[in-house]
Amino acid sequence: MAETGKAAKGGGFLGAVERFGDRLPDPVFIFVWLIAILMAFSALAAFLEFTAIHPITGETLMAQSLFSRDNVQRLLTSMPQTLTGFAPLGLTLVIMLGAGVAERSGLFSAGLRAGLRNAPKAAMTPIVMLLALVATHSSDAAYVVLIPLSGVIYASVGRHPIAGIAAAFAGVSGGFSANFMPGPIDALILGVTEPAAQILDPSWSMNVAGNWFFILGMAAVFFPIGWFVTDRIIEPRLGTYTPKGETPISSQKSDSQLSPEERRGLWYALGGFLAVTGLWLWLTFGPGTYLQIPGAPWEERLNPMLDSLIAYFFLLFLICGVCFGIPTKTIKSHRDVVRMSTEAMKDMSGYIVLAFTAAHFVVMLNWTGLGAIAAIHGAGAIQTAGLPAPLLLAVMVLLAAGLNLVVGSASAKWAFMAPFLVPMLMILGISPEMATAAYRVGDSVTNIITPLMVYFPMVLAFCRRWDPDFGMGGLLANMLPYSFAFLIGGLTLTIFWVWLGIPVGPGAPVTFVVPDGAVLPEL
Known part of the structure; x- marks a missing residue:
């Protein structure tokens, strides 16, 4: 058991959130109860004929009873298919098969001691936040590689490992749309915007860099916010990390000298890295x-490579771990490799049980159709607000942030919201690119505080590696400050961006001029 210090459950709002959260049942049974509530509500919604009109097809979407x-x-x-089809489960297990060898062979420990021995502790948070924001383009790989690795990095320099996990999770997921360059998510989200904009203006076409300047602005705002929240709020309340029966990490030597065998192993591991990367x-x-897809547009050409990153990291960790383990004698035969991977799977057993219930809740919510119906009705509420453009987009940010608590998929929410919101905002003089940018702010900032987000249980499992008693309340309490701070920063950025009229991207102004004769259809 880990003792995380008195600050971990102190007073104030966050302490109350953590105490309340920790009184909740085990996360496995939270999802069981959510499934039961969903089943009852689906039956009621179906009985009351809860419906919505699809804004493009005109199809009537009806709530479906799970009974x-x-x-x-x-x-x-x-x-069986529901469990095995739960995307984070397969991604995590594949990565951990290789990472288990790299960790248990001693590669991670030696590499961190060698690379961070002279690095100041204060540099860890900006490094992790920067990597996390950039890593959003690698999507799944960022969750299953960077987040747990950040815990190891923090522990290696005498800082609380859960603070490292929180910082990485905040950057990767809370800053999901913030980045320095457009990537696959831009093509996906703006690809949904295109047919919605063409409802009003058939000549409008997607520009994959249409949000580039705005997401760069998001990164510039979220980076210092994440740094401040981690160092001034989260880590102080976590206290000093003390594994049971050991001295605090901060008093241990994290810069112990490498043995000759470890140095040789690191050179071998570097060779493995170059081989796999090459x-x-x-x-x-x-x-x-x-x-690669030859001849495809540049934003789609490298999609197969991006989709293969999980396999890349699996082989990278496996090969580098073996290369390190042979000269250091931590791996003496192929049986040691199998043993290390097996032990890594044992560590993930609790997550597999949790994934079973989480997967069923997510898929059953989709069966009811309630998420899509709620998104359509929520979007409709904005139309009657009658607010100035900056405040109208601020409401849109809040709507997206609220819906994100119950509907996780960014593209699914936007697919139902965009055909209604984008034409309406175009009539009001707001460009499709700006509407998309405002949606992306709201879609990002609440990812980290909803247990319905598919990676939330996995991050909880990463925290429990360092503190077996760490609960849902602890994770919520530690992520809430990031979410609130990102939301305030994102709202402020959106309001001032529209007020100042800064282009959202190359060739993508904030404003839109309605074509002559165009009329917004009744949706």
């Missing part, structure tokens, strides 16, 4: 272009 014959049959016949570069850019 219907089809849904009961689907639930009972597809349980292989991926060859597969991406070499003859045959196995991980």
Whole structure:
């Protein structure tokens, strides 16, 4: 058991949140109760004929009861597929198969001691926040690699590992749309914006860099906010990390000298890194272009390479771990490799149980159709607000942030909101690019405080590696300051961006001039 200091459950609002959260049942049973509530509400919504009109197809979306014959049959016949189809589960287990070898062979420990031995502790948070913001382009890989690794990095320099996990989670997920360059998410989200804008202006076409300046502004705002919250709020309330029966990390030597075997192992591991990375570069850019789509637009051409990053990290950790373990004698035969991977899977057993219930809740929510219906009705409420453009977009940010607590998929929410909101905002003189940018602020900032976010249980499992008693309340309490601060920063950025009329991206102004004769359809 880990003792995290008196500050971990102190007074004030965050202490109350943590105490309340820790009184909740185990996260597995929280999802069980949520499923029960969802089933009851779906039956009521279906009985009351809770509906919405799809803004593009005109199709009437009706709430579906989970007690219907089809849904009961689907639930009972597809349980294995529901679990195995839960995306974070497979991604996490694949990564951990390789990472278990790299960690247990001693590679992580030696590498961190070598690379961070002279690095000041104060530099850890800005480094982690910067990496986390950039890593959002790697999507799943950022969650399953950077977040747990940040805990190890913080521990190696005598800082609280859960503070490192919180900082990385805040950057990767709370700052989901903030970045320095456009990436796949830009093509995805703006691709949804295009048909919505064409409802009003058929000549409008997507510019994948249409949000570039704005997401750069988000990164510039979120970076110092995340740094401040981590160092001034989160880590002080966590206290000094003390594993049971050991001295505090801060009083241990994290810069112990490497042995000759460890130095040789690190050189071997560097060779493994170059080999695996060189292989991926060859597969991406070499003859045959196995991980590229020749002739595709540049924003789509490297999608296969991005999709292969999980396999890359698996092989990278595995090969580098073996290369380090052979000269250091931590790996003496292939049986040691199997043992290390097996032990890593044992550590993930609790997460697998949690994933079973989380996966069923997510898929059953989709079966009801309630998420899409709620998104459409929520979007409709904005139309009657009659607010000035900056405040109207601020309301849109808040709407997206609220819906994000119950509907996790960014593209799914926008697919239902955009056909209604984008044409309406265009009539009011706001460009589709600016509408998309405002949505992305709200869609990002509350990712880190909803247990319904598919990676939330996984991050909780990472925290429990360092503190087995760390609960849902602890994670919520530690992520709330980031979420509130990001929301305030994002709202302020959005309001001032529209007020100042700064272009959202190259060739993407804030304003929109309605074409002559264009009329917003009744949606």
